[in-house]
Amino acid sequence: MSQPQNTRIVLASRPQGPVKPDNFRIETVPVPAPGDGEVLLKILFLSLDPYMRGRMDDAVSYAAPVAVDGVMEGGTVAEVIESKHPGYKPGDIVLSHSGWQSYALSDGTGLRKLDPDAAPLSTAVGILGMPGFTAYAGLLTIGQPKPGETVVVAAASGPVGSTVGQIARIKGARAVGIAGGADKCAFVRDELGFDVAIDHRAPDFAEQLQQACPKGIDVYFENVGGAVWDAVFPLLNTFARVPVCGLIAQYDGLDLSGKDRLPALMRDILKKSLTVRGFIQREFIDQRPVFLETMSGWLHSGEVKYREDIVDGLTNAPEAFMGLLKGHNFGKLVIRVA
Amino acid sequence: MSQPQNTRIVLASRPQGPVKPDNFRIETVPVPAPGDGEVLLKILFLSLDPYMRGRMDDAVSYAAPVAVDGVMEGGTVAEVIESKHPGYKPGDIVLSHSGWQSYALSDGTGLRKLDPDAAPLSTAVGILGMPGFTAYAGLLTIGQPKPGETVVVAAASGPVGSTVGQIARIKGARAVGIAGGADKCAFVRDELGFDVAIDHRAPDFAEQLQQACPKGIDVYFENVGGAVWDAVFPLLNTFARVPVCGLIAQYDGLDLSGKDRLPALMRDILKKSLTVRGFIQREFIDQRPVFLETMSGWLHSGEVKYREDIVDGLTNAPEAFMGLLKGHNFGKLVIRVA
Structure with a gap:
């Protein structure tokens, strides 16, 4: 041989x-x-x-x-x-x-x-590995969703976003998912049980997001960047938390044209006492044993798909x-x- | 009468x-x-x-x-x-x-x-009121300076900045202060005991800041915004913390000309696991009794001026x-x- x-x-x-x-x-x-x-x-x-x-x-x-x-x-x-x-x-x-x-x-x-x-x-x-743990640690440690709060996540049919929304709901928060296309949105809403799913390709995406968040956004789990951020930003509530684990929309290069959005971000960080926090799951590695046990339980009970x-x-x-x-x-x- | x-x-x-x-x-x-x-x-x-x-x-x-x-x-x-x-x-x-x-x-x-x-x-x-408490709560709760770390603060001769730097030193960190003019810089260095004081009006301000922070910046206490931010930003270390309590440089209006600095900020927030957190001292009001006792002690001992x-x-x-x-x-x- x-x-x-x-x-x-x-x-x-x-x-x-x-x-x-x-x-x-x-x-x-x-x-x-x-x-x-x-x-x-x-x-x-x-x-x-x-x-x-x-x-x-x-x-x-x-x-x-x-x-x-x-x-x-x-x-x-x-x-x-x-x-x-x-x-x-x-x-x-x-x-x-x-x-x-x-x-x-x-x-x-x-x-x-x-x-x-x-x-x-x-x-x-x-779900039991890096993406699932990224969602779990970032949402619970940085995002800290409370019952009745609104959690928004993009790439909501993907491994991180889908997990973020489902854990948010387990914690009693409202989950608003953003995904690309009708099939993914249907999956996010009907299979994963998000409260709302919005297609970011819709021409009135920003308006739909606003309507889906009548009480504003308390946690925005940032894993895409780009145009979604612009729609999310004005809706952030006082004391909102923004865990940042990915910016797929800008990985191919930074578009620096257009007006400077930094001053407005800093202004709102100040006026709304926002927390914007980048992370990599590795820094929360101590939580992994608890994550594995907790997530395995949610999978067996069907609470997380x-x-x-x-x-x-x-x-x-x-x-x-x-x-x-x-x-x-x-x-x-x-x-x-x- | x-x-x-x-x-x-x-x-x-x-x-x-x-x-x-x-x-x-x-x-x-x-x-x-x-x-x-x-x-x-x-x-x-x-x-x-x-x-x-x-x-x-x-x-x-x-x-x-x-x-x-x-x-x-x-x-x-x-x-x-x-x-x-x-x-x-x-x-x-x-x-x-x-x-x-x-x-x-x-x-x-x-x-x-x-x-x-x-x-x-x-x-x-x-020092025993709002500005002193803003410095204390923001630096210790959000900035969390550790011995040997570098803490940078602007308006360093002012009530918040001067307190931030002195507490940073008490906690074993290196304090780099930014102020406007030779008199204020001398006061910050010689009277308040900062390790370094830099005049933000100097034409080579950014270079001076870089030289003053050979191991980068671990905590930037943001109370001014504007040009100081641009010099600080590239020097932020992995896991740096940025408490934001003021943006005096942009209170008179936002200058949105120039290139868009948001994508670069978000990129570094992600790649360096930065924390940028706006706050108002009121949210830490539970800490005020401890602050009053601690700061009174520092004033009596001469550790804080x-x-x-x-x-x-x-x-x-x-x-x-x-x-x-x-x-x-x-x-x-x-x-x-x-």
Whole structure:
């Protein structure tokens, strides 16, 4: 039997504006052999997430950028197929951060064993993983929704937004979701149980949002930026909280034309005692055990639902990722690698 | 003896841009007589503060605007000269919010008795009053300076800024103050003990600030806005906190020309996990007893110093206030009314 090959997708060049296919390159290399203390992982699922766009740029951030010619990074669910590490044996299923490739070595750093019977494996990079935890920690720690308050979130059919709205409702708040298109809006309202869903493509989007928030907005969970912000901003109430976990609308570059909106933002931050707080879920890592237990409970009770958009084949990752940045996915985007 | 007259300064018209003398009108009316449950107050000191500029506009805020033809509002130290209120007797000294006038009635709401032997009476509207408490609560609750961190504050010779820097040093942080002119900078550095003082009028102000903050900025206490913000913004560290309690540079109107700075702010809020949080000291009112005790201790030990800029005569309040908005005062601006 010939040695299996490792397919990997590397960053061929940094994007200038929107991501293009030639920013990626598919390579095939021999599967490496594990050294002492290492395991060889076969990747089962690869998570595709908006934050990866930021890692393609060479800019100051909380995380180092992916190097040109380096493997694109990403969260993965993998099977141990060979082990020279005392803590792992072949057949173990783990959460890893192995990136866009079909095999990877690991010395165990950052691995977490998964129970394949507890939940579908792909949820470890979705509702029970980084996106679910981002929603949970950001909403509860920064957003702090109270009963009767109004919580607004965009990308509401996506893995973070859908979770934000459902947790808001569990906490007794009103959930207003913003999504792109009638199908996503119907899902957000009818399946996820948001109080209102609004299509951001509607010509009267801002008016619809205002009507959906007759008592203003107490929490705006910012994960998109762009035009949604402009509609949300005037509706923010005194003491409103704005957790900021993503700005997908401006990842392809900053549009600095138009009037300067900073003075008005600072004015309202002052006059309305607003809190605007960027975060990355990692800083709340101490809460993860409680999150896992709480969210597992909500999933079992049916209080929280999730939707996945699973694409087969690692080589489809670049196209799927470019679609994600345009909002083409419907639910948590995951690549089934093996 | 003829009945004394009440001199009061009312808002004659709302400012269009910078405040002008004709936005005020001085009136003389009979001193009112207290009804049952009321006290008649003779105003001793009137506090002049930048927030009053906001009350002159008819804009949504945490506080209602002063009505046109209404008495300008403001914190005051007053003596009870007639009382039909069981809790007060003539001779009592109280903190009140009686506005720009020489006499006022009160039903006791919001009054707080002062001990004239504990501290100079004017400090009740300064270091031991609203400005001191704004600095204390905003810096400690939102800014949360840690030993070795760098805290930057503008208007550093003023009542809020001077207190912010001194508390920062007490907490083991480095204090960098920004002030206008050599005299104020010398005071901030030599008298107040800031580590560095920088003149915002210097042509190389931004470079000086960068050199003064070799490890970046962890807390920027925002009480001015404008050009200082532009110099501070690129120096903010990951997890930096920005309490916002004033924007004096933009109170006369928003300059919306120039490039849009909002996308860059939101990008850095996200990438650096920044916290930008507007506040008014009132929301931390539960902390006031601890503040009064703590600050009194710091004053007695000499760990905190303060400077007052006392102007004699109520009718000089409009001119003094217009000077305050231009940075002409040097220390806490107080009008000695009687």
